[in-house]
Amino acid sequence: MSASAPTGDRPAAPSLATALRGGAARRRPRRDPDAPGTLAAVVPDRDALVDLGFAAVLCSIALVGMRTGFLGVEWVVAAWVGLLLGLLVGHLAGALRWMALTTFLVLTATYFLLGGPVAVRDNLLGGVVPTPQTFVDLATWAVTGWKKWLTLLPPVDARGAVVALPWLAGLLGGALTLGVARRWASIPLTALAPIALLAASIALGTSQPAALLVQGVGFAAVLVAWLVVRSHRTRPPVQNGAGRGVRLATGAALAVVALLAGTFAGPALPGTSATERREVVRTRLVPPLDVSQFASPLPGYRRYTEPNDAKLYDQVVLRVQGLPAGTPVRFATLDHYDGLVWGAADRSSDGVPFQQVGSRIAAAREGESAEVRVSVPDAGYVGNWLPTVGDPTRIEFSGPRADELADALWLNTETDTAVVQAGLLGGETYAMTAVLGPTPARELPKDLDVASGASTGVDTDFLDARIDAWTSRAEGGPWSKLRAFATAMRTEGTYTDGGTPNSFEKVYLPGHAVSRLTRFVGSSKLAGNDEQYAATLALVGQRLGIPTRVVMGATPQAGGDVRGKDVHAWVEVRLDDGTWYPLGAQTFVPSRDKTPSEQQLKTEEQKVGAQVPPPAGVSPPSVLQGPDQAQNATDLAKRKKNPFDVTAWPLWLQVLAGLVALAALVALYLVGMRWLKRRRRRKHVAAGPVPGRAAWVWRDLVAEARSLGVAVPRRVTRREQAHAIDAAVLEASLVPADEGAPAPAAALPDDVVTVSSVAGAVDAVVFGPGDGDPASTDALHEHAEAALTTMRSGVGRWTRVRSDADPRPLLVRRERTAPAGPWWRRVRVPSLPRRGGSDPTPA
Known part of the structure; x- marks a missing residue:
């Protein structure tokens, strides 16, 4: 089938591919002078x-x-x-x-x-x-x-x-x-x-x-x-x-x-x-941070005492500038006891979790603020717990590790505890703005309106005998009893950091697990340091129903230096208004010069047996670390890098790999879309009644023509749609003539498959007599595929790519022959199929 212009001499007919390209010279088709320009269209x-x-x-x-x-x-x-x-x-x-x-x-x-x-x-x-x-x-x-x-x-x-x-x-x-x-x-x-x-x-x-x-x-x-x-x-x-x-x-x-x-x-x-x-x-999202992976600082309290192998007692571990005198620096707030250690919980008692923060933080309360600068000297403070002051509102790191530390900074606004996953190794510096809170009390107040309702999931019955003995004469509520217990600890207890390796005090071990505290409070005279005293007093407060927690930190000296001897552990109790009242270490820990006597130790050994220290050179494991952690850490350090770990690749290689992956995904998408469209067209000619198969051949061909950019009218006959497609092909084949020359004629060659021929063949099957021959639909499908292939070969490569990426041919449905009504009138309730086969697909 061919189509030609009615006037002019008929030249040699170009192929359809050449016609679709715009003629032999591949000239741009003439633009309609009455059509608005691009600039006018975008205004x-x-x-x-x-x-x-x-x-x-x-x-x-x-x-x-x-x-x-x-x-x-x-x-x-x-x-x-x-x-x-x-x-x-x-x-x-x-x-x-x-x-x-x-x-x-x-x-x-x-x-x-x-x-x-x-x-x-x-x-x-x-x-x-x-x-x-x-x-x-x-x-x-x-x-x-x-x-x-x-x-x-x-x-x-x-x-x-x-x-x-x-x-x-x-x-x-x-x-x-x-x-x-x-x-x-x-x-x-x-x-x-x-x-x-x-x-x-x-x-x-x-x-x-x-x-x-x-x-x-x-x-x-x-x-x-x-x-x-x-x-x-x-x-x-x-x-x-x-x-x-x-x-x-x-x-x-x-x-x-x-x-x-x-x-x-x-x-x-x-x-x-x-x-x-x-x-x-965000209220339903659990932050992906498990703080139990970081060892509690309280079991390592003896690093800051004397004597110890770290030798930090007289060494500067922190330098703090801009902090008012007497204001403490907080290492960590430890608000959860599991029977082994006081550690930081993932969420506070009020449900406030650790959340990742940037350099600026919204203020949680009003008050006096201070601009503080903290520097960590080499061989000083180390760990993942970031020393902070009050309620931080700004934390900015400086130095070579600034980005590494700032990218993983976590803060709990309820406990004012900060964590840096990269850890402080020495040599870091950071500036901080904070709203200052109350300083730890140096004397216990007589009356304090404390909160109630605290409890612990750990069995602390071992405290009852000591609580009864030291609080029996206390008049008043839970606070009076806690005050009496703290006073008795300070006046009747003794202080020891374990002494030298050859001293009798070496039997007083570090730690604050239930077994260690049972021995601690069961002695005739308490013997320990801030770790045991603070851990015990906090458990006594919870035993009395008062919400308590342990805080480890330090109070800088007059020049801003923090030495190991300035590090202490204190206890905070919650008041009825929701705030926390700090009890300074000096209110419940005895003086350092009040050491236990050897005679006291011998008396204790006669009652409960000798305390056997661990072998030399073996330190008790951290409670939050497994016994194999040191070996695991060594194995991880020796393990070779995985060459398939993308995060270990150089940046340029990551970018190149991303571009290659993106190009591969695009190519895979295009190939997949073409395969799905071809499979869909083939499926339509293999199932259902013959007239319905022929109708689907035409719908698929029209959908592909539209994806190629042809404006095919809707709700018209197939012959009219075919005429529109052929007219678009003829218009594309016209070559602009010289000024004054007659308009050239264009026609489609007789040996190519035109869309009009496909439309005629589809009408012959749909409106022909009888049910039709299934073999005719296969031939009709091949006829339509040839027309589509010829049509695609005449357009540019970018147009073909756009057509391949267009998913609309996969979504084509039966075309409506009547005006579309409201969507609710087009809803169809599914029903069971009738006996005797399915209904024929309408043409």
Whole structure:
């Protein structure tokens, strides 16, 4: 079958592939002079400007929900710049009718190329040009950054790579909201993107609402107004424009009613009360930090005493500048006892977990603040517990390990305990701003309004005899008894750090497990140091029902130096108002010069037997470490690096591997889509009645033509659709003639398979007599495949790639021959098939 122009001499017919390429010279086809240019198409008209304004306001209101999750103004700039660029991309996608893949590629390029100067500014060249590390940060935070942000302590310091999140949210929110609005006229579809953005900002926010009235009432009012305006565009005027004012007035009245109803009824709705806890994603997310992996500092207290192998008693372990005199430095708050050790719990008694923080931290309370600078000398303080002061509001590291320490800084705001996973090794320096808390009491108050209800899951019956003996004369409640017990410990106990290896005091072992404390309190005279006294007093407080915890830290000397002898352990008790009152070590630990006597030891040995110290050179294992940990650590150090560990590769190799993997995924996607489409076409000609098979051959061919960019009309006959496709081929085959020359004629050669011939063959099968021959559908399928192959060979490579990536041919269904009604009228209830076979597929 052929088609030709009605006028002019007929030249040698070009092949269909040559015709689709635009002629032998591959010239660009002539543009319609009446068609608007590209510049005119992208200039927004009145309707586009209205949609742009509404989309900008709605997305801005939705992004307000991120306010409680960030600290600073950097995130506002990133979110707004992303929103403006997203609106621009959405407008261009709607005006130029971009495919979804094209829009995605433009958004991806915008995110990575401009994400450096706008959001991730740490590794830029000259402050503008992104580096490979910038692309890695942007890609990492776009995928896994959301979970990391949810595990950080809100509000998060809006500096660094975390700003990529509001930048991405604004970019995607603006592009989807305006792009959908300019591409489709559906009213429900218009509201989908802004509502999804609002829901995401609320769900990923904090338990503190960002702006109830703005996000609730304001968002609803603006959205209703926009939907009313868009609905007004699609409705024809009644009586030559009459009734338009009535509809606008009705829409305005509905918006006002919704605004008033939300204003007055909103505060009464569930979840709006300040006393109710707001459930968001981060409240249900358990932070991925197990603090039990870090050994408690209390079992290592003897490192700071004398004599000991570490020799830290007179050595400077910390230098603290800017701290008021008498203010302690906190190493760790130990609020959980498991029978072996006092350690830090993953969550405090109030359920507050350890959360990863940035350099700036939101203040939990008001009070006097101090600017403190801490330096760790070599061979000084070591460990994962970061020494802090009061309630930290800023922690900034400096030095060669600054990034390594700052990237994994965790803080519990209830216990004011900080952890650095990389650990302090000596030589680190960091600055800190903190709200100062109360200093440990040097004398026990007579009256103290303590809280109640504390209990421990460990059996501490061994304390009862000593509690009864020392608190029997105490008058008052639990605090009076705890005060009497602490006073008796200080006045009747003795102090020892274990003495020298040849001293009789070597039998007083370190540790504070139940077995060690049982021996400690069972002696006629207590003998130990801060470790045993603080651990025992905290357990006594819990035995009396008072919430207690142990704190290990130090009080700097006048010059700011912290030596080993300045390190102590004290106890904190909880008051009725929820605050914690510190009891200084001097209130319950006896003086260092009050040492046990050898005669006392002999008396104890006669009663309970001799205490056998561990063999020389063998230290008791840390309670939070397994006995094989040292061997395991040695094995890990000797283990060779895995060459398949991507994190150990150089940065350039990681980037190259990522690009290769991305290219492989794209190629796999294209090959997979082509295979699925071919399999679907083959499946349609192998099942069902013959007329239905033939009809599916035509539907699949039309779907492939549309994926190649051909505008095929809907709800017309197959012959009319085939005529449109052939006309597009003929128009592409026309070669522009010289000025004044007659228009050349073009025709399709007789030896190629045209779409019109396929349409005629399909009609012959569908409307032919009888049920048809199944063999004819196979021939018809081959006929259509030949037409599709010829059609694809005549387009450019980029057009073929776009067609291969287009998933729409996989989603094609029976075409409707009647105007589409509301969606609820098109819902079909599934029913059982009739006997005698399935119904024939309509043509």
